Amino acid sequence: MLKIWGRLSSVNVQKVMWAVRELALPHERIEAGGQFGVIDTPEYLRMNPNGQVPVIDDGGFVLWESNAIVRYLSSRYAEGTLWPADPCARADADRWMDWQATEWQPAMVQAFLGLVRTPQEKRDHAAIAASTAKSNAKALILEQILQSREFVGGSQITMGDIVLGCAAHRWLGIPMERPATPALSAWYRRLMMRPAVQGILTLPLK
Ligand SMILES: N[C@@H](CCC(=O)N[C@@H](CS)C(=O)NCC(=O)O)C(=O)O
Incomplete structure (x- = not known):
């Protein structure tokens, strides 16, 4: 097993x-x-x-x-579903996974650690502010894509949505200022309705 x-x-x-x-x-x-x-x-x-x-x-x-x-x-x-059969659709999902690991995650990590895992008196406010600004700018790139797509790779959920959905869950949960991201938020709500995330993304951020 x-x-x-x-x-x-x-x-x-x-x-x-x-x-x-x-x-x-x-x-x-x-x-x-x-x-x-x-x-x-x-x-x-x-x-x-x-x-x-x-x-x-x-x-x-x-x-x-x-x-x-x-x-x-x-x-x-999951050939044909989470793993799209079409090489272009697959590369599209794949690209967002790399973007999560190399762009969005590193951008938000200091804000997450500072505001969620560090006591107030020990916070590095300059690092938190820089990370907040950087992660928000990255989120707006995703927002733009999701304005014309139901999921990151198109009309079907793929492996890209899983990875980005977890990152979005974290970004949306950090107690910091965020720009309005209506398309990203609607996509996130669609993902959060899936039975597979219950008991995983429904736990408090810590
Ligand atoms: N690039 C690795 C990073 C793994 C990683 O940073 N794991 C963290 C948790 S998110 C970890 O193991 N931290 C030590 C711990 O949990 O005690 C991956 O994506 O799997």
């Missing part, structure tokens, strides 16, 4: 769990990271030398890196 290691408060574990549940794959999730530890044990480091979550083991195939895991599960179990 597919095994997933990772705590549900991790945005990267959320992506994987949403994909697993979207595909109704039989699985077992093992708590790891944060308060659960596990990630610094020799057994775990043999699976992921980075000592991070998530990791999966699918019938002996061990994989880390959340977006790579979402791609693997989609290509293996």
Whole structure:
């Protein structure tokens, strides 16, 4: 059976769990990271030398890196749906996944850590302000695309929506000033109605 290691408060574990549940794959999730530890044990480091979550083991195939895991599960179990059959549609979804990892996530990380995980007296306000401005500017790029599409890759949900949806969940949950993003917010509400996100993206941000 597919095994997933990772705590549900991790945005990267959320992506994987949403994909697993979207595909109704039989699985077992093992708590790891944060308060659960596990990630610094020799057994775990043999699976992921980075000592991070998530990791999966699918019938002996061990994989880390959340977006790579979402791609693997989609290509293996969701050809034609989460993994679009058309190479251009697939590249479109794929491009947004890379954008999440290399642009939006790094832009928002300081605002998230500062405003959600750091006590008020220890906050670096300049870093938070810079991160807020940068992540908001990136969000407006997504807003523009979603003004003419129901999902990031077009009219159907793909692996790109899972990864971006988790990032949007975080961005929308950070207690900071945000520009109006009506199309992004409507897309997010559509995603949040999916049974697969219940119990994952419905947990409080921490
Ligand atoms: N690029 C990696 C990043 C993984 C990562 O940063 N994981 C964090 C949680 S989001 C982690 O393991 N932190 C240590 C911990 O949870 O104890 C991925 O996307 O999987």
